[in-house]
Amino acid sequence: MKKLKKIKVKGFTLIEMLVVLLIISILLLLFVPNLSKQKENAKQTGNAVVVKVVEGQAELYELQNEGEASLSRLVETGAITEAQAQAYNEYYAKNTNQSRTVKP
Template sequence: MNEKGFTLIEMLVVLLIISILLLLVIPNIGKQQDTIQTKGCAALQKMVQSSVEAYRLDNDQLPDSLTVLKEQGYITTFKCKNKLELSYDKTNGTVSLP
């Protein structure tokens, strides 16, 4: 009997190794979720700040609110994925994280 293939023991060892790797990787993904959300919100803040500048260049004035930017199509949202809204200071045209 000279058949080529895997034995049951070999398959069980491979499944054991894959299971151990998954047990090590999955908790780390959950821990990184907050970091991912924070970096995503910071990127959104920079994009909205750029849109404020684009609005200022197009209209020679700062927008009254971020809602104006959304209504005129400069941005699609000013809320982060974790439901926090960016804040906007009209006096100097800065967008900041909550």
């Protein structure tokens, strides 16, 4: 029993723990907004790639069918998916200064 009383365990003080938690909180406040911005940039880049796919499918449709391609026709024929059509519309909703090559 005397041996247990003589052994001192070093631990963190309350002040040290508060300082560590403060530093972690500050780092989280700095990095979390940046991560959400990067997520939005990745989605925007993905939508830009989908726009290229849709435009390519529209050009292929026009060459094969000798008619004007629209998003609804491309979806009906299975050239693009509904999700691709939605991403195409989202891209041009955010970038209104650009002209569309495929009509909705």
